[in-house]
Amino acid sequence: MTAPRRFVVDEELTIVTAADHRERLLAFLGDGNALRIDLSGVADVDTAGLQVLVMARAEGVRLGLPVEFAEPSAAVTEALALTRLEL
Incomplete structure (x- = not known):
């Protein structure tokens, strides 16, 4: 198996950008790529982003494709803690 394809989220992950990110992520997965989603650049996240x-x-x-979440920013870490989600 090849290394996961890197997907960078370097802006907000909110209702404003959620639809675009969703479509891009589905396209990556539709191509049969395992994903490593880099969340280090996320400055703002809301429930739509989660x-x-x-x-x-x-x-x-x-x-049947691995999806990894890497380097969550402070905003992502805080949102996950508040919602008690584990990704």
Whole structure:
């Protein structure tokens, strides 16, 4: 198996950007690529952004492709703690 393809989120992960990120992530997974999602540059995240991450993980499971989350920013770490989600 090849190394996971890197997907960088370097802006907000909010309702404003969620649809775009969702489509891009689905395209990566649709190409049969394992993903490593770099969250180090996320300055703001809301529930729509968290839904995108949960969707990516679920779609990866459905397709049998690994989806990794790497280097969550302070904003992502805080949102995960508040919602008690583990990615």
